[in-house]
Amino acid sequence: MPAQNEAPQFPFPPSPVPYSPGPQVRELMAKCPVNQVRLPDDSTAWLVTGFAEAREVMIDQRYSRALVFAPGRQVYGVEATLSDALIAKDPPEHTRLRKLVAAAFTDKRMQALRPRVALIVDDLVDAMLAGPRPADLSRSFSLMVPASVICALLGVPVTDVERFHEWSNAIFADWSRSREEIGQAYAAMSGYMSELITQKRESPEDDLISVLIDARDSRGKLTEAELVDFCIQLLAAGHETTASSINMSFVALCQHPGELARLRADPGLIPAAVEELLRYVIISGSGFIPLARITREEVCLGGVTIPAGETVLPSFNVANRDPAAFEDPDRLDVGRVPKTHLGFGAGAHHCLGAQLARMELQEALRGLLTRLPGLRMTRPMSELEFREGQVIASMRELPVTWDDA
Amino acid sequence: MTWRVTVDTGLCISSGVCLATAPGRFRFDESQHSSPVQALTEPDDQVRDAAASCPVEAILLTYAGTGEPVPPPD
Numbered sequence: 041m042p043a044q045n046e047a048p049q050f051p052f053p054p055s056p057v058p059y060s061p062g063p064q065v066r067e068l069m070a071k072c073p074v075n076q077v078r079l080p081d082d083s084t085a086w087l088v089t090g091f092a093e094a095r096e097v098m099i100d101q102r103y104s105r106a107l108v109f110a111p112g113r114q115v116y117g118v119e120a121t122l123s124d125a126l127i128a129k130d131p132p133e134h135t136r137l138r139k140l141v142a143a144a145f146t147d148k149r150m151q152a153l154r155p156r157v158a159l160i161v162d163d164l165v166d167a168m169l170a171g172p173r174p175a176d177l178s179r180s181f182s183l184m185v186p187a188s189v190i191c192a193l194l195g196v197p198v199t200d201v202e203r204f205h206e207w208s209n210a211i212f213a214d215w216s217r218s219r220e221e222i223g224q225a226y227a228a229m230s231g232y233m234s235e236l237i238t239q240k241r242e243s244p245e246d247d248l249i250s251v252l253i254d255a256r257d258s259r260g261k262l263t264e265a266e267l268v269d270f271c272i273q274l275l276a277a278g279h280e281t282t283a284s285s286i287n288m289s290f291v292a293l294c295q296h297p298g299e300l301a302r303l304r305a306d307p308g309l310i311p312a313a314v315e316e317l318l319r320y321v322i323i324s325g326s327g328f329i330p331l332a333r334i335t336r337e338e339v340c341l342g343g344v345t346i347p348a349g350e351t352v353l354p355s356f357n358v359a360n361r362d363p364a365a366f367e368d369p370d371r372l373d374v375g376r377v378p379k380t381h382l383g384f385g386a387g388a389h390h391c392l393g394a395q396l397a398r399m400e401l402q403e404a405l406r407g408l409l410t411r412l413p414g415l416r417m418t419r420p421m422s423e424l425e426f427r428e429g430q431v432i433a434s435m436r437e438l439p440v441t442w443d444d445a
Numbered sequence: 446m447t448w449r450v451t452v453d454t455g456l457c458i459s460s461g462v463c464l465a466t467a468p469g470r471f472r473f474d475e476s477q478h479s480s481p482v483q484a485l486t487e488p489d490d491q492v493r494d495a496a497a498s499c500p501v502e503a504i505l506l507t508y509a510g511t512g513e514p515v516p517p518p519d
Contacts, residue, residue: 095461098461098465099461100465131465131466132491135466135491135498139494139498142497142499142500145500146499146501146502147456147500147501147502148502259519379477380459380477386459386460386461387460387461387462387464387465388465388466389465390460390461390462392500394458394460395501
């Protein structure tokens with residue numbers, strides 16, 4: 041292990057291939073599954089890139105999320121806004137909140153929702169076909185599929201997408217962004233959500249926000265602050281991640297024309313391809329990992345002894361490229377037999393919307409590949425512009441064109 | 446009344462939600478599917494919460510004596 045003063049500076053610069061690990065993290069991966077890094081505030085942390093080790097950190101309760109938010113501890117970027125959200129808690133507190141909505145996101149419920157998502161996808165494709173070429177896939181499709189669906193589930197008007205997407209984009213920030221900017225966006229989104237909650241309190245509807253209001257008002261299951269943060273987290277995480285995943289998956293496929301052709305020729309491969317893309321495609325924008333843990337006690341991880349009270353960063357995206365877990369991990373193979381990956385994390389914080397995101401990605405790929413002949417990027421990958429300082433990669437635009445039917 | 450804990454490995458997606466929600470009560474088997482550490486347990490809120498939190502409803506809780514399903518948590 042390197043001595044503390046030799047620990048490399050983290051986050052690393054953006055990878056030249058946006059959906060793949062960059063050279064700095066690959067160098068560490070080759071050395072050890074657990075490496076010490078130096079953070080921008082000059083503290084140190086343990087970056088975990090091994091598959092088994094990252095999974096252990098996310099499941100084992102000796103690694104705490106809640107301690108990240110302990111009084112007096114400095115938090116940065118998106119973490120600064122989420123102290124009352126699901127994502128900031130450990131079991132059993134976390135369980136108390138998660139089980140309020142878990143039933144709404146089960147695989148069964150998501151399969152029942154599939155025809156409605158297919159309709160949303162087809163309507164968006166119809167609008168693209170009727171509009172000019174090139175089109176911005178990011179704005180007109182990748183954003184609108186998950187935004188329309190999460191709005192319908194939560195009971196948020198999708199016509200507000202410009203506003204809430206702007207706020208959530210500012211909230212999903214890394215170390216480099218000003219606390220003031222993040223704070224303003226969070227305050228605006230809180231105000232918006234509180235207003236919506238007030239309306240639904242007066243006239244409840246058949247949606248998840250109303251379910252959560254009832255859990256608070258009739259059963260005292262959560263505080264008002266938890267209610268507001270819960271709804272913000274569901275709305276923000278419910279569209280930013282999947283939007284990025286659709287964009288980045290399409291870009292990755294375009295860079296692998298053989299795989300793209302294979303998928304077009306056999307759309308039956310789409311479910312397996314989605315699992316492979318969830319494994320292969322890294323959507324964490326700057327390499328910053330917002331799901332840090334703090335060790336409750338001394339632990340031994342991947343042969344490394346970590347004292348109590350240390351910051352541990354489970355790099356679950358990068359861990360999906362661990363050769364100890366996947367054969368030929370850097371090869372994108374849409375026909376790969378699906379196997380457990382960490383694209384949705386693991387443990388208590390395993391993505392609540394995992395089954396929703398899977399289904400959305402499947403329907404999105406079906407729409408793009410079967411209804412837009414020869415869909416392709418109009419610019420080389422190196423010219424794509426990403427918004428700086430995002431924890432979830434956010435493209436400014438993704439210009440695409442397609443052939444006449 | 447004693448509960449029987451069953452995980453449907455055909456449904457399990459190895460999320461690890463149950464391992465974190467009810468520490469020590471579930472583990473991954475060789476195929477990376479969740480498996481109860483003990484098939485029979487006395488009533489346990491964490492095990493019931495784990496079943497309620499499973500994203501694919503793969504955890505089945507029944508009363509060992511009657512085979513009737515254990516009701517979900519409040």
